[in-house]
Amino acid sequence: MVTADEFEIEELTKKLENLLIETQSSWLKSHFSLVYRSIFSRNSFKDLEKFCNDIVAKYPNLIFDAEDFTSLQESALVSLLKRDDLQLEEVIIWEYIIKWGIAQNSTLPVDLKEWNKGNFTTLKTTLQQCLPLIRYFHIPGIDFLKKIKPYKKILDKQLWEDLTQYFIAPDQPVESIILPPRTSFVQELPTRTTEPISTIITYEHVAEISSWIDRKSSTYSLTNTPYEFQLILRGSVNGFAPQTFWDTCHGHASTVVIIKVKGTEEILGSYNPLIWDSNIAGYNHRWDNTNDSFIFSLKNGNIQNSILSRVKIPTNAILNICKSSQRICGPYFGHGLYMYSPSSNFTLDNNCLCNNDVGHFYERPLRTITDGFSIVDYEVFKVIKKTN
Numbered sequence: 001m002v003t004a005d006e007f008e009i010e011e012l013t014k015k016l017e018n019l020l021i022e023t024q025s026s027w028l029k030s031h032f033s034l035v036y037r038s039i040f041s042r043n044s045f046k047d048l049e050k051f052c053n054d055i056v057a058k059y060p061n062l063i064f065d066a067e068d069f070t071s072l073q074e075s076a077l078v079s080l081l082k083r084d085d086l087q088l089e090e091v092i093i094w095e096y097i098i099k100w101g102i103a104q105n106s107t108l109p110v111d112l113k114e115w116n117k118g119n120f121t122t123l124k125t126t127l128q129q130c131l132p133l134i135r136y137f138h139i140p141g142i143d144f145l146k147k148i149k150p151y152k153k154i155l156d157k158q159l160w161e162d163l164t165q166y167f168i169a170p171d172q173p174v175e176s177i178i179l180p181p182r183t184s185f186v187q188e189l190p191t192r193t194t195e196p197i198s199t200i201i202t203y204e205h206v207a208e209i210s211s212w213i214d215r216k217s218s219t220y221s222l223t224n225t226p227y228e229f230q231l232i233l234r235g236s237v238n239g240f241a242p243q244t245f246w247d248t249c250h251g252h253a254s255t256v257v258i259i260k261v262k263g264t265e266e267i268l269g270s271y272n273p274l275i276w277d278s279n280i281a282g283y284n285h286r287w288d289n290t291n292d293s294f295i296f297s298l299k300n301g302n303i304q305n306s307i308l309s310r311v312k313i314p315t316n317a318i319l320n321i322c323k324s325s326q327r328i329c330g331p332y333f334g335h336g337l338y339m340y341s342p343s344s345n346f347t348l349d350n351n352c353l354c355n356n357d358v359g360h361f362y363e364r365p366l367r368t369i370t371d372g373f374s375i376v377d378y379e380v381f382k383v384i385k386k387t388n
Contacts, residue, residue: 062199097130229256231381233378233380262376295333350371
């Protein structure tokens with residue numbers, strides 16, 4: 001499609017653009033960041049641009065939480081900020097904009113206390129297209145003081161005076177334009193695609209995992225997948241503390257854990273047919289026995305093939321963690337895949353691990369290296385049999 005556009009074959013470009021939207025929505029989602037920045041590198045894919053913007057408005061973390069967010073084109077960022085239906089709190093949008101602006105200027109001091117007038121001018125210049133699009137007057141007062149005030153020098157003097165007055169006397173008129181608040185999402189995603197169930201995996205991945213659950217030799221088609229994946233936890237929404245996993249997943253059986261590894265394109269995961277139990281007292285964990293659990297690595301981007309590793313020693317399939325250790329220990333699938341964080345945040349250290357060398361409880365390793373890793377996000381789904 002890009003090649004056709006480069007050769008200015010307008011009709012072919014349009015047909016390929018429509019074909020991509022109509023038939024490859026799952027692929028678009030799994031390669032969203034790449035697609036998004038590609039369409040904004042040229043000005044020819046208006047339908048695809050609208051299609052992607054409609055998705056980002058409802059699922060902004062697809063872009064804002066992407067590892068390469070700070071390399072997003074300014075035009076793409078401005079396009080998002082103009083949306084009335086962008087589903088993020090305004091103060092969060094502000095924080096992302098500041099993050100993006102600082103990243104464009106590598107010489108800015110890390111510590112804001114060390115900034116001089118020139119540093120603030122640099123940031124203000126970088127964000128000159130973005131700053132007018134922030135809905136300042138709809139940011140709560142406490143957030144205004146904590147998040148906006150430290151950067152008051154990048155705002156126009158009149159705007160700052162109006163904001164200060166507004167929070168003291170909101171009924172008094174101001175000179176600055178007050179943009180309307182962003183609306184709660186009321187429109188649905190384009191009818192040409194199904195609403196994403198995940199920010200990490202696609203419906204093709206769901207079909208593949210479902211086939212493994214049923215021990216099928218071939219993968220289910222998208223129309224014949226017998227299970228629904230019901231989201232019960234997402235780290236970027238519910239938090240990355242190990243304790244959150246145990247509090248949320250306690251009592252749930254037939255669950256799939258999906259992990260996006262930081263710094264790579266790896267998507268790792270696991271299936272537990274048993275109930276997660278967070279009520280183990282004392283200091284001794286409990287191994288639970290099953291023949292049906294498995295761990296896996298999913299094909300994604302440059303990773304061409306998925307890896308399935310079924311439990312080999314059923315008595316050491318699943319480890320339920322005692323209460324005293326749930327602050328640092330997440331789900332454990334033997335030593336084949338487990339989530340562990342001494343800092344109580346899976347994104348802050350590199351202690352999640354796939355280590356099949358210590359106790360061969362699962363058939364094969366998921367990674368060629370045994371180093372620990374951090375995560376970008378993770379999700380837990382309850383697997384539910386479809387009734388129709």
